[in-house]
Amino acid sequence: MSEPQKSKNELKQVVDVFLSKASSSGEVSQKKEPTKSLNKSQLVSFVSPFREEETLIFNLLFSSFLSQYYEQTYFVTSQPLSRDIEMVESLFKNSEYDWVYRNEKKQKLINNFYWLDISEETYPEGSHEIDNQKKQMHSMAMPGSLIALDPFRNENMGIEQLIKVLDKLVLVVQPLAYELESAYKIIKSCQYVNQELEVFIIFDAVMTDDDVEKVFSRFSEIVSQYLVVSLRCIGAVSTKMEKIGISSNAISKLNWDVLFKSQVAKQKIKVGSLDQIRFLNKLESTFVKV
């Protein structure tokens, strides 16, 4: 079996286990009281350097877990390839949530978790206008929604536009120098476009808290030396089931609170925010009431 296929199977197992446990424990079906005030829509992307294919799975895996904290969660892609559809169908195949892609805009995956296809939508170009009223609309547009964008499956939005609308970027990296170096390049390149972007790290590995602290501290030291960016660590979880038998418990033990807390919310609104508002408004018009 080739490495990518093996990896895909491992991740499939991860999702299966997660979904079955979540289902049996009612973690997904019963929305938890949010630990923090999540009344503001959040646009987030989970990205893994060197593993573009797996970003789809990471975005699905983590955002489906996080859906319990939000009113609605959307996994957004445009023009999904047949292999993407097959992958998602395969991931959800063995769960009790039977799901088939029907070439519709919005597909319910599980409970309040949806896959939204925005292929036919167009998005306005960026603007330098600062408009506080529209900023308020941003927070009103879809209160309590989490929107997960897979950047590698939304490139038709335009790369700059895509990065501009993001609130949070979560980099899923192994604690290896070359992965961290690539993560740094991603952070640096995104900074050119969206200076308000908050960046988070999830180490994809079995690590002690002490090791997580050491590696993250060392990495953030370099980042802070050259860049001005909000960088925080969510923790470590191995996505390879073979190693530790990952479960929803492992994911839930990550320090998600750091993702919910915004460090830049009180900062002065910048260019990207208006684009976010436009994006959200446009996105909102594509939503169908459930």
Next chain:
Amino acid sequence: MKIQFVKSLGTDVEQLKPIAKSVIEEIYPNYTFQDIPSWLSKEEITWILQKEGSLIFVCLWKPAYELDVLLPLLEFKVKWQHLVIGLEQSNETRLVIVGERISAGLIQTCSSIEDKIEIFELTLSQKEDRVLVEECLKKNLDSALEQDIHNQNTQEYEEVAPLNQPVERESQQHENVSADESSIKASDISLTSFFYKMGRLTESELASFMELESDLHQMNL
């Protein structure tokens, strides 16, 4: 399908060449693998690029700090510049660069043709992993060949202008090296290329990550 050539140009690519050759022969039987010999003249290289609409596959295994030493060397520089000139004049040709820590210096020399370039990085440890190398090649070649086929289907052949202005290139490249970051247009490149081009490391950043690599090694995670 029109037969194309996949070229390899590199400085220390012996490890990759046989893998690349076997992958290409296995996956893309209509394409042939051919190395660009170092003794080819600039006219021959540009002739190949112009007349055969070649797909170029460049393997640069050298880490950036070595490449930056290597780039100024006359032989490499001349060969690289010929490649750049050929690419500038060929609409059908695309370049795939695979290497370790693609250096800022290398990227800067390509800025005039960056919309024709796909970049993928592999590390020292990865290049020993044949499966990973194969995946990398397939992935990049898929992307490049898709574009190649698209070009064949949608673009009429355009006669390229005769190559008679190499003298101008040196000064033009200096201009490109000093170009501002904002000159890179995100709209025309893939997200991966955007990350690597916009996020390219400076010498001091690179040095920091080399220290990090050493530290992580000592941590023995």
